[in-house]
Amino acid sequence: AETRKKVLAIAHELQYQPNSIAVNLKQQRTNTIGVLIPDTGNPFFSRAVSGIQKIANTSGYNVMVCQSNESYDTEKSNLQSLVAAHVDGLLVSISRESDRTDHFETLLQKNIPVVFFDRVCQALQTSQVFTDNYDIAFEATQYLIAKGCRRIATITGPRHLYTTFNRFQGYIDALTRNNLVFDPDYLLLTDYRQGSVQAYTHHLLNLEERPDAIFAMNDIIAIEMMHIIKKQGLRVPDDIAVLGFNNEPISAFVEPSLSTIEHPAHDIGAAAAEILLSHIKDPTAQPTKKLIRSSLVIRESTELRQPPLPKVRHA
Numbered sequence: 001a002e003t004r005k006k007v008l009a010i011a012h013e014l015q016y017q018p019n020s021i022a023v024n025l026k027q028q029r030t031n032t033i034g035v036l037i038p039d040t041g042n043p044f045f046s047r048a049v050s051g052i053q054k055i056a057n058t059s060g061y062n063v064m065v066c067q068s069n070e071s072y073d074t075e076k077s078n079l080q081s082l083v084a085a086h087v088d089g090l091l092v093s094i095s096r097e098s099d100r101t102d103h104f105e106t107l108l109q110k111n112i113p114v115v116f117f118d119r120v121c122q123a124l125q126t127s128q129v130f131t132d133n134y135d136i137a138f139e140a141t142q143y144l145i146a147k148g149c150r151r152i153a154t155i156t157g158p159r160h161l162y163t164t165f166n167r168f169q170g171y172i173d174a175l176t177r178n179n180l181v182f183d184p185d186y187l188l189l190t191d192y193r194q195g196s197v198q199a200y201t202h203h204l205l206n207l208e209e210r211p212d213a214i215f216a217m218n219d220i221i222a223i224e225m226m227h228i229i230k231k232q233g234l235r236v237p238d239d240i241a242v243l244g245f246n247n248e249p250i251s252a253f254v255e256p257s258l259s260t261i262e263h264p265a266h267d268i269g270a271a272a273a274e275i276l277l278s279h280i281k282d283p284t285a286q287p288t289k290k291l292i293r294s295s296l297v298i299r300e301s302t303e304l305r306q307p308p309l310p311k312v313r314h315a
Helices: 002-013 020-027 043-058 072-084 102-109 133-146 162-177 197-205 219-231 265-281
Strands: 032-037 062-067 089-092 114-117 127-131 152-156 187-189 213-215 241-243 260-262 289-292 295-297
Touching: 032 043, 032 072, 032 265, 043 062, 043 265, 062 072, 072 089, 072 102, 089 265, 102 114, 114 265, 127 133, 127 162, 127 265, 133 152, 133 162, 133 213, 133 241, 133 295, 152 162, 187 197, 197 219, 219 241, 265 289
Parallel strands: 032 062, 032 089, 089 114, 114 127, 127 289, 152 187, 152 213, 213 241
Antiparallel strands: 260 295
16 A cells, blocks of 8 residues: 555556556447548537537546548448447448448457447447437428428439438328329439539429429528528418528528428437447447437418418427
């Protein structure tokens, strides 16, 4: 005890810092989790990372974040880098190009805990955190129909992504439930690249029967579309109602204010981090699936004369 006291005193005097690499080698852990997301500039993913960071820091873990830039090759390369950094586990939201699972299967073969969030990989037996994309898309489309809209266009992403597939299916089923025929001209697929919004907005506006409502895949697209619609001399929502997704802070302050869907990114990230840490503590734990509910937020961009559906929360 006396020797320990002297060593600690000298360590303090010399401002000694333990070698974290050596400590980690001894403990077989780095107390670091890797996070792989499609785009750090996307507000949804930045909020999800904030939720992850909160849980990780509280539990004594560091967070290492990489972005795939929506590229399969970059995603694969980032995974290799995170594994080489000896992260204790991984949180992943897959890129738009990820229609293969080989790079994730390699992680599972190495017994590295992986939890997918938001954009999940259904083909693998791993833990997942996701939202009710089908239900909320059905509810949103049903809401627009109840407001009197009959020609509802939708902007969506790659169909192989679990999130966009379920949103599209909810949209289709709501049309079918109300005896409305799906028109392929009202479906626009986006690859998330900048500069495409203007092209497909003009496509919709130039149709012989232009849509009377647009359900966009995120608020940024919805807001840009509203800007273009107004520049064409049309009114939102009187000529075309517009509904977004994600409930970005700016959505409440544009003119007209944007109706949207509260997509709880922070809660999704926090839940995913909690599950991953439980797998790190107990590698034998079985995969789990957690659903985080979304909700409609009604504002001016869809407020037509018809009354809204009941049980819809107003901002």
